[in-house]
Amino acid sequence: MSEPLLSVTDLEVRFKSRRGTIHAVNGISFDLRAGETLGIVGESGCGKSVTSLAMLGILPRQAYPADGSVMFGGRDLLRLKDQEMREVRGKDIAMIFQDPMTSLNPILTIGRQLTESLRRHLKMDKETAREEAVSLLDRVGISDAGDRLRSYPHQFSGGMRQRVMIAMAISCRPKILIADEPTTALDVTIQAQILELLKRLVSEEQMALILITHDLGVVAGVCDRTNVMYAGGFVETGATESLFATPRHPYTAGLLDSVPRLDASGKQRLVPIPGTVKTLMEKPTSCAFAPRCMYAVDESRREVPPLREIAPGHHVACFNPVPESDLPQGAITEAR
Amino acid sequence: MLRFVVRRLLQLIPILLGVSILLFAFVRALPGGPAIALLGERATEESVERIETELGLDQPIYVQYGRYVRNLVQGDLGTSTRSRQPVLEELKQKFPATVELAFAAMLFAIILGIPLGFLAAKRYLGFLDNASLFVSLIGISFPVFFLALLLKYVFAIKLGWLPTVGRVDVTRSIEHPTNFYLLDAVLTRDWEGVVDVLKHLVLPAIALGTIPLAIVARITRAAVLDVLNEDYVRTARAKGLDPSVVDRRHVMRNAMLPVVTVIGLQTGLLLTGAVLTETVFAWPGMGSWMLEAIRFRDYAVIQGGILFFALLVSLTNLAVDVSYAYLNPKIRLSR
Ligand SMILES: Nc1ncnc2c1ncn2[C@@H]1O[C@H](COP(=O)(O)OP(=O)(O)O)[C@@H](O)[C@H]1O
Ligand SMILES: [Mg+2]
DSSP states (O other): OOOOSEEEEEEEEEEEETTEEEEEEEEEEEEEOTTOEEEEEOOTTSSHHHHHHHHHTOOOTTBOOOEEEEEETTEEGGGSOHHHHHHHBTTTEEEEOSOTTTSSOTTSOHHHHHHHHHHHHSOOOHHHHHHHHHHHHHHTTOSSHHHHTTOOGGGSOHHHHHHHHHHHHHTTOOSEEEEESTTTTSOHHHHHHHHHHHHHHHHHHTOEEEEEESOHHHHHHHOSEEEEEETTEEEEEEEHHHHHHSOOSHHHHHHHHTSOOTTOOSSSOOOOOSSOOOOOSSOOSSOTTGGGOSSOOHHHHHSOOOOEEEETTEEEOOSSOOOGGGSOHHHHHHHO | OHHHHHHHHHHHHHHHHHHHHHHHHHHHHSSSOHHHHHHOTTOOHHHHHHHHHHHTTTSOHHHHHHHHHHHHHTTOOOBOTTTOSBHHHHHHHHHHHHHHHHHHHHHHHHHHHHHHHHHHHHTTTSHHHHHHHHHHHHHHHSOHHHHHHHHIIIIIIISOOSOSSSSSOTTOOOOOSSSOHHHHHHHTTOHHHHHHHHHHHHHHHHHHHHHHHHHHHHHHHHHHHHHHTSHHHHHHHHTTOOHHHIIIIIIIHHHHHHHHHHHHHHHHHHHHHOHHHHHHTTOOSHHHHHHHHHHTTOHHHHHHHHHHHHHHHHHHHHHHHHHHHHHOHHHHTTO
């Protein structure tokens, strides 16, 4: 297989806090190939956003510098100088954020915000950048693009703003687009449109996409591969299809069980996984999911399970994976 | 926007009218009166009555007020009972002194306060942040009067670097087309005069500007800290923009919104609060003029001066709202 475009190894992120060190990301590794779409799925607070911010080098100031490596184009992004990293940001790797209502600057016009990356990275002059911005807005489905450039964010709906964010992100034709819960803050009908748009643009531009979400339903239609994250680590990775068909980690199986289904009859209620994610004040020394897990064995409470390949390309971090016969039938047929 | 400004200006009329009624009543409720103040405690009843008749103070109060407003509308603020000068003429002499001082003080506060607050926020909880908090607290709790005396003693009397009193050297004659001395000196191309006027401004401006400086720095710090946590700043950084561009274009412009409001309020306070500083530096402005007027129960001067303050503060607030709207498109476009 060809060389991966992006290769993350043992990425670790910790935060300073008043109550001590928070271990937000605890050594995750993954590869991303050119043009590939990768999903990262997990409950809120498991470290998805922190992972993406660490890759771009824009962690909040409370964070310690990230450990591990993020190889891209033969260089480790975590060790680049600030100035070199700024050349990568927005140009080679661009990002879309969760909340379009707050992610745009309220006092600058859409045009100004769209053209600033073009001028920064592609060194376009004002007029060229403006024309390019018009065509970008066109491409993300905003009509009257010329007039819209003079508008301010508050004059746009949430869905439109997310389209603007997408236009901004793809403006310099990045090789990798990271979309962090791009549809979470939007109405259901708008969600589908935005996902369609992302899918289309990614394939037109042959960008690699990292789609971050807490909603398995979102990755199902979009991603080639999916990594399931729990408490700062990956618990299961594999082709999206096999993950949905044969989820082997109890957490993945549980998530699939709790995917809301439109055809659910009265009996088949949403089954949430009992318990909540705890903030990790120490690096885990056992399976982080064990306290919530009905499959947990003694070993789970003594050691951190490593990711093991249990089928070609399908990895699970579990000492007692869910037997295939136990799998919830509904989820499987649904995913297919 | 223009309609908004005009509407606000029209709203001023009832406000000022209300202020004038209150003033009129309060001033006359003060013990004593202009006649006694002029003639002294042992004046005969006759001579007091004679003067009160002369001034029209024997009339019923609503008649007096009616006449006052009639004159006011024609731009006549009355005549000072003490100096026998038209109040408007004296006002034209005095208010530029106060406005010039307040403006210089505010400029001092803004030019130092905004960068200081910004740096404190960038070095959140660091040495500079804590140092600036410490200095701000001292600045806020230090009585202006005392600071003024201290500055005067050290820099004017002991070191002799700067003049002790006044707006300009007494031996210097400059022309006064506007009575804003700095402006006058610039207009008449009297560059030595400019330097002299500036030297006279430094100490009073620092004394008067220290509290606003501390307040502006604290508000700027808080605003910048808020904005630094905003998602759109993260977006700007994710674009790979230079930190200086992120700070200028994305952080500071947004952080200025609350700061502008505070600057406006502080300016209003400065205009009216310059009295003590003016006293220390024998600054011939509104402050000392008003004090004198109160002492002599100079009704027309008190009324004219305070009414003018009310107008000035209202206009400052209007300027704040206009600049706020200018900075914030959400408000600008809804007008
Ligand atoms: N600014 C911060 N300061 C301290 N801890 C943080 C900060 N941001 C994130 N964290 C920690 O990192 C964990 C992962 O957060 P995040 O990546 O935002 O989760 P999500 O998967 O929902 O995107 C959180 O549980 C939180 O404890
Ligand atoms: Mg998140």
